[in-house]
Amino acid sequence: MKTDRLWALLFAFSAIFATGSFIYSRNNADWWLLPNVSSMGREIDHLFIIILVITGVVFIATQIVLCYAIWTFADAPGRKAHYVHGQMKLEVIWTIIPASILVFLALYQMGTWSKIKFRSSLPKVQPVAEVTGRQFQWMFRYAGDDRRLHTDDDILTINDFHFVMGEPTIIHLKSQDVLHSFFLPQFRIKQDAVPGLTIPVWFDSDTAGKFELVCAELCGWGHYKMRGNVTVHANQVDFEAWLKKTKTEQDRDQLALVNAVNGG
Amino acid sequence: MSDHAHLADHGHDDHIHPEPTNFLAKYVFSMDHKIIGIQFLFSGLIMYAVGGALAMSVRWQLAWPWKPVPILSGLWADYGYRMPPEYYNKLFTMHATVMIFFVIIPLLTGAFGNFLIPLMIGARDMAFPKLNMYSYWAMWPAIVLMSLSFFTPGGSAEAGWTSYPTLSTFRWSTPGSLDGQTLWLMALLFAGVSSLMGSINYITTIIMLRAPGMKMFRMPMTVWAMFITALLQAFALPVLTAALIMQLLDRTIGTNFFAPANWMVANAGNVVGGGQTLLFQHLFWFYSHPAVYIMILPGMGMVSDILSTFSRKPLFGYKPMVFSISAIAGLGFIVWGHHMFQSGMNPALGATFMLSTMMIALPSAIKTFNWLGTMWGGRIQFTTAMLNAIGFVAMFVIGGLSGIFMAATPVDMHIHDTYFIVGHIHYVLFGGSVFAIFAGISYWFPKIFGRMMNDRLGKIHFALSFIFFNGTFFLMHIIGMHGHPRRIADPTVYEFLRGSGVVGMNQFMTINAMLLGLTQLFFIYNFFHSLFFGPKAPANPWHANTLEWACPSPPPYYNFLKIPTVYRMAYEYSADEVAPLDYWPQDQPGKSDTAEVHSGAH
Numbered sequence: 001m002k003t004d005r006l007w008a009l010l011f012a013f014s015a016i017f018a019t020g021s022f023i024y025s026r027n028n029a030d031w032w033l034l035p036n037v038s039s040m041g042r043e044i045d046h047l048f049i050i051i052l053v054i055t056g057v058v059f060i061a062t063q064i065v066l067c068y069a070i071w072t073f074a075d076a077p078g079r080k081a082h083y084v085h086g087q088m089k090l091e092v093i094w095t096i097i098p099a100s101i102l103v104f105l106a107l108y109q110m111g112t113w114s115k116i117k118f119r120s121s122l123p124k125v126q127p128v129a130e131v132t133g134r135q136f137q138w139m140f141r142y143a144g145d146d147r148r149l150h151t152d153d154d155i156l157t158i159n160d161f162h163f164v165m166g167e168p169t170i171i172h173l174k175s176q177d178v179l180h181s182f183f184l185p186q187f188r189i190k191q192d193a194v195p196g197l198t199i200p201v202w203f204d205s206d207t208a209g210k211f212e213l214v215c216a217e218l219c220g221w222g223h224y225k226m227r228g229n230v231t232v233h234a235n236q237v238d239f240e241a242w243l244k245k246t247k248t249e250q251d252r253d254q255l256a257l258v259n260a261v262n263g264g
Numbered sequence: 265m266s267d268h269a270h271l272a273d274h275g276h277d278d279h280i281h282p283e284p285t286n287f288l289a290k291y292v293f294s295m296d297h298k299i300i301g302i303q304f305l306f307s308g309l310i311m312y313a314v315g316g317a318l319a320m321s322v323r324w325q326l327a328w329p330w331k332p333v334p335i336l337s338g339l340w341a342d343y344g345y346r347m348p349p350e351y352y353n354k355l356f357t358m359h360a361t362v363m364i365f366f367v368i369i370p371l372l373t374g375a376f377g378n379f380l381i382p383l384m385i386g387a388r389d390m391a392f393p394k395l396n397m398y399s400y401w402a403m404w405p406a407i408v409l410m411s412l413s414f415f416t417p418g419g420s421a422e423a424g425w426t427s428y429p430t431l432s433t434f435r436w437s438t439p440g441s442l443d444g445q446t447l448w449l450m451a452l453l454f455a456g457v458s459s460l461m462g463s464i465n466y467i468t469t470i471i472m473l474r475a476p477g478m479k480m481f482r483m484p485m486t487v488w489a490m491f492i493t494a495l496l497q498a499f500a501l502p503v504l505t506a507a508l509i510m511q512l513l514d515r516t517i518g519t520n521f522f523a524p525a526n527w528m529v530a531n532a533g534n535v536v537g538g539g540q541t542l543l544f545q546h547l548f549w550f551y552s553h554p555a556v557y558i559m560i561l562p563g564m565g566m567v568s569d570i571l572s573t574f575s576r577k578p579l580f581g582y583k584p585m586v587f588s589i590s591a592i593a594g595l596g597f598i599v600w601g602h603h604m605f606q607s608g609m610n611p612a613l614g615a616t617f618m619l620s621t622m623m624i625a626l627p628s629a630i631k632t633f634n635w636l637g638t639m640w641g642g643r644i645q646f647t648t649a650m651l652n653a654i655g656f657v658a659m660f661v662i663g664g665l666s667g668i669f670m671a672a673t674p675v676d677m678h679i680h681d682t683y684f685i686v687g688h689i690h691y692v693l694f695g696g697s698v699f700a701i702f703a704g705i706s707y708w709f710p711k712i713f714g715r716m717m718n719d720r721l722g723k724i725h726f727a728l729s730f731i732f733f734n735g736t737f738f739l740m741h742i743i744g745m746h747g748h749p750r751r752i753a754d755p756t757v758y759e760f761l762r763g764s765g766v767v768g769m770n771q772f773m774t775i776n777a778m779l780l781g782l783t784q785l786f787f788i789y790n791f792f793h794s795l796f797f798g799p800k801a802p803a804n805p806w807h808a809n810t811l812e813w814a815c816p817s818p819p820p821y822y823n824f825l826k827i828p829t830v831y832r833m834a835y836e837y838s839a840d841e842v843a844p845l846d847y848w849p850q851d852q853p854g855k856s857d858t859a860e861v862h863s864g865a866h
Contacts, residue, residue: 030765055665082641086581106622112674117611177529178431185747188678196395196524214679215745220438228500
């Protein structure tokens, strides 16, 4: 039937919808990549966009070929199919070109990947906190005045993470029960917290402000609400002040508790 | 069994087994590969409806969190008709489990593999008919155990279909990890045994029972794909089986493969001994990544055959197609680590897995180009089967390309465990596998049931499914890149997901999902109406070349009265030698073929 070639429109429609939704969402803060605040996030976004462009071009090209083929080669009276089993030259071309693009893509990622995750590229700084995932909360342990973790003057917070802008920051990530995943969408950082392992994670921020911490690995019935607040302080002084304030509150609460226990 | 091999060798007609006459032996505990294929088809389609209903409830909760779910909410009168969050976790866990282990794998390998392999290679049955029967009936304990799990205290499993310890191994970690998880593990063991028996049968049948002249490189792509899939299954499934048994032992007799020493979850008492949490992930993905190819390769094979038939043109690049399927299967065993880039696995290992994962995109690209090459210059006939096959190609391109994002380790850091990957897998498994299944059903329905399906209804079903499928799943990529995590019962907990854009997209996707579900009614009606009232099908309604079209529709118990002799491969469409006919069945000798006839048909 002659109208059969109209099927090309259906496939074209889906391709236009796909391409269009990416183009359209670019201008909508609710849809596109969240505004990035970290230095590795910039590199990750760059890699994302490169892949998006390459795959976008391949996608559009294949869909055009597909729709053109449907439109042009639809059955019609007198049409005869071209009797051909294949062509070696074409096979070689469409093997070598995608292969080189894929190898390029893989190699192009390596630098960023090793910079973010390899132990050898961890910045030489003290960890700002030990972060422990537990059903269904994030526990943060900061060092007190002695600058050492797991001593009596440690400062503990729940779902409240603070660090300083502009400085490479390390956390030691642990789990107390099941798998969790430490995900900072505005920083493009994700690392699973694994029972029995202590995993150092580093990142930084070029913006002070408040952000969100997501648990990205299914951890039980309350997984959806395992959310943390992230506060990036503009400078070390602000951070120290917050630390001091928290420490004072913590000491006061503990004192009250001790007094209560002692019947005071 | 030796009789069958004997039959294939000599093609004598007097060795045909008599057809069983009692109802049980004929239709229930049947050893006929065609009946077993139909059994797999029906149970797969029933489970497809179940899995679809589960998906609808998932989508409802995402679009309108904590609003009473239609129909289901009666279950939760005590909670003010709101779905409890653990129930949401059960829903997506069971949706994935049902769709993967009870729908796609059984439909593609169980239904089509069983029905088509013997017919397409010119055999009278599978090499091991009894094993074939067991393989179907091993599915039922799995289905029963899985259904029972909803009624145990704590309800069904809710640790995701990936079932990662320690969430899945500690009984008190979440309600579904009580007895529900144990039943889930046992059900999967049965499903695995079923697949394993099937795959051994397919491998043996394809190697041993090909009709005279059916050289390996004359086999249709469907058979090649089933063969490679069966090999994948046979080599990968034992690893999953081991992992499931280890988890079962951890849960029941107190071994500790998957948790560190003295570990404790939810204050429920320590375990002793020391294991490794990541070990399970390695074992699980060593099977479950190849499983992704198990779920797509048969579809690729079927689509290749359908595209060639309805383009009235030889398959473009038959051998490159065979080699790329084999390459996918081979590389499929060394890419499992890409599921674990952010898992705490050594990042150097991540870098090597990235390279192998990028490379596995290559054979998929080659296949896509060859499909386009097949259609190019053809005389395309737009049957329902062809449209679904073209839909497969169009959607598989999206699923393949979006996979590259996850293969790139740094980019994966951001999109891992977000809706980007949910979009990706649905483009592969729905856009790919499910459209292939619809293509296959439309194409082989006349052969299976001896009646034609309604083409107009089929086209309406395809067009609406295609539109609503894209409406449901494409935008997942976009909210995924925005950071929307998967597996969360209420996205609005997070500020960055509370904007009207994300909420609106979630509602848009849900509405499309509901419409996608409703569209399946066209298929159900068409399927059952045609089954009873469809016009009688001729033996070869599509003028196709493969051997199954050489026997009547539906094929008799013994398939071939005389074992056919195969003279060429399956793709001789529009060849000049047979003009004005535009097809040349594999078993029809040509002028030059007489000399080649050797053993067999005389």
